[in-house]
Amino acid sequence: MAAQKININDIATKTGLSISTVSRVLNGKAEQFRIGKKSQQKVNEVAKELKYIPNKFAASLRTGKSNTIALIIPTLQNPFFADLASNINAEIRRFGFTTMISDSDENFEIEKWELRQMISRNVDGLIIVPNGNQWDHIKSLYDRGLPIICIDRYFEDSELPFVSTDNYEGAYNATKHLIENGHSRITCIQGVQYSTPNKLRVKGFKIAMEEAGFHDYIVTGDDFSLQNGYLETELLFHQKQMPTAIFTLSNTIALGCMKALKEMNIRIPDDISLITFDDHPYLNYLETPLSCIAQPVNDISKIAVKFLLSQINKEENRIKQVLLKPQMILKKSVRRII
Amino acid sequence: MAAQKININDIATKTGLSISTVSRVLNGKAEQFRIGKKSQQKVNEVAKELKYIPNKFAASLRTGKSNTIALIIPTLQNPFFADLASNINAEIRRFGFTTMISDSDENFEIEKWELRQMISRNVDGLIIVPNGNQWDHIKSLYDRGLPIICIDRYFEDSELPFVSTDNYEGAYNATKHLIENGHSRITCIQGVQYSTPNKLRVKGFKIAMEEAGFHDYIVTGDDFSLQNGYLETELLFHQKQMPTAIFTLSNTIALGCMKALKEMNIRIPDDISLITFDDHPYLNYLETPLSCIAQPVNDISKIAVKFLLSQINKEENRIKQVLLKPQMILKKSVRRII
DNA sequence: TTTAATTAAACAAACGTTTGTGCATTTTTT
DNA sequence: AAAAAATGCACAAACGTTTGTTTAATTAAA
DSSP: OOOOOOOHHHHHHHHTOOHHHHHHHHTTOTTTTTOOHHHHHHHHHHHHHTTOOOOHHHHHHHHSOOOEEEEEESOTTSHHHHHHHHHHHHHHHHTTOEEEEEEOTTOHHHHHHHHHHHHTTTOSEEEEOOOSSOOHHHHHHHHTTOOEEEESSOOTTSOOOEEEEOHHHHHHHHHHHHHHTTOOSEEEEOSOTTSHHHHHHHHHHHHHHHHTTOOOOEEEOOOSSHHHHHHHHHHHTTSSSOOSEEEESSHHHHHHHHHHHHHTTOOTTTTOEEEEEOOOGGGGSBSSOOEEEEOOHHHHHHHHHHHHHHHHTTOOOSOOEEEEOOEEEOOSSOOOOO | OOOOOOOHHHHHHHHTOOHHHHHHHHTTOTTTTTOOHHHHHHHHHHHHHTTOOOOHHHHHHHHSOOOEEEEEESOTTSHHHHHHHHHHHHHHHHTTOEEEEEEOTTOHHHHHHHHHHHHTTTOSEEEEOOOSSOOHHHHHHHHTTOOEEEESSOOTTSOOOEEEEOHHHHHHHHHHHHHHTTOOSEEEEOSOTTSHHHHHHHHHHHHHHHHTTOOOOEEEOOOSSHHHHHHHHHHHTTSSSOOSEEEESSHHHHHHHHHHHHHTTOOTTTTOEEEEEOOOGGGGSBSSOOEEEEOOHHHHHHHHHHHHHHHHTTOOOSOOEEEEOOEEEOOSSOOOOO
């Protein structure tokens, strides 16, 4: 089995040329090294004939470059991240690089494991949506000179480069929107509490509330998951006073929330208003299309890739940390009251 | 910048041992080669101290193994594939392998490009959802001895191993369900026509219809996309006689279909019934939860990985092509008529 | 006490590339 | 016709591992 893989040497033998010549032709350095036209042609012909596929490992071992970018995200199950991954993969391909996508399963230990795997495969750069509240493992690689950029989630107290959304503004606007529609009893269901986007979203929510003079709002929840949205919503309605609006900090939380509301026969927006972070095609087809704060996924992808490549090419960059404006998309889940 | 990456040699120097000894300790072959306890300890200490990360490229070059599995899917934007990718990634990790996920953007040329990239990175195996109607590029690798398994989409006329769903039965059952609920004017909106799952789904639909004595059904469409679902549904209602039910062959098509219906103010299931292939959490929260034919994504993932690993371990396998039973999940999108 | 067996580790080749340097051969210049 | 320059390519080292073979030192057997 396993017909002998053919290599540069086979081509050298078959053409009667040396491996250095073959290598140079195959790498487009023929002119630079004055390889004769006939030799070039012979090499190319034989390479095609033998279906030569270069061994990147060998090349990479020699050059130290792998032409590969690692992308680590918390989970592909979340369409927001899947979308991000798809966009980044396509964008990276445009520049001739290959992407190694990895799903850390929202688990910090797995993230570290995957990261080690990537590093030991000599990736040229890393794009990561970190899922813990520690960044030593990332920072130490960055300090070693590995080009890195965090997207979506990042660390405020670190100098690690990032591209994300202005989460504060998004949350502020969403809350303002609810307030302008007459809501004052608003509950915010949050995700992982220590994550930067979550903290900033909560901050945006609180400040908008305080500015409006509302001081006894509720912020609850602890995970960017369907279950969390479901559970927190359930609990919410076992309290004395129901909110008139809910602000969920992710699309997954929103779905969980909707599930609970449905089970309790609470209608959106008739009985309660709902607005959420993250957009997605699916949100348009829900029972009630959800008004949301959309993140510019495509822009984030493009900027992250551009930025990473400039790091790889050792270009100087003054700006290393970017926040893009979110967009509020109004659908049908918020009702004006009073 | 780029603090010198440390290698096995640095450890050898620092411990005063040889690189072969270090290598053996690090690879857990210490006992086998009778390396002294103190030496072992020294090596491990120094490795930790220097934060040594092995260079898999060098190892792989030497061994020919990479401990990496390639996964190529049409697009992460489709939650069905994202789900599959996430499951497979997790499953593969359990066996100590790393997954390289790649999104071919539903494009045959890109698929070939990605495949070359993977091969040149010495992957030990390949799991692929092929997106064309040619398989030479895959088959030739298989013949060279690369362990391969197709999932979801596969080729009937090839001996390439696959794990997929019994698409025929799924479609047959879905159609039967519509018929049993009194529908006779049923339209099927299909995806890519040459793809095996699509062909079998259409076959299941047709046979169920014929068996029931209905001969003038419509099968239309040509892409597993939202747009296709949308367009075909639009066109459908410019015809003389409207169907009473639609069977969409993927979740993406279903969404497009729903969008068109909504725009035309046609209600599900009051005005028309709808059933679709593929399940997804989101389908439960739609305006009308969609009845569907669910594929056993998790089982497909597990079996595919198990099967691939057995190929890698050169175990004999009698059964190389597997079809799993789909499950019909009834929600609220099919109405009994007459 | 010499020889054999065991233990512990070193040597060196190989994996498939890339690349700096060197060496013929041919062409151009003087 | 001799020297210089240009052309076309080959040699060999290096990248960081793994692994088959040796070697040295220690212990056990004779």
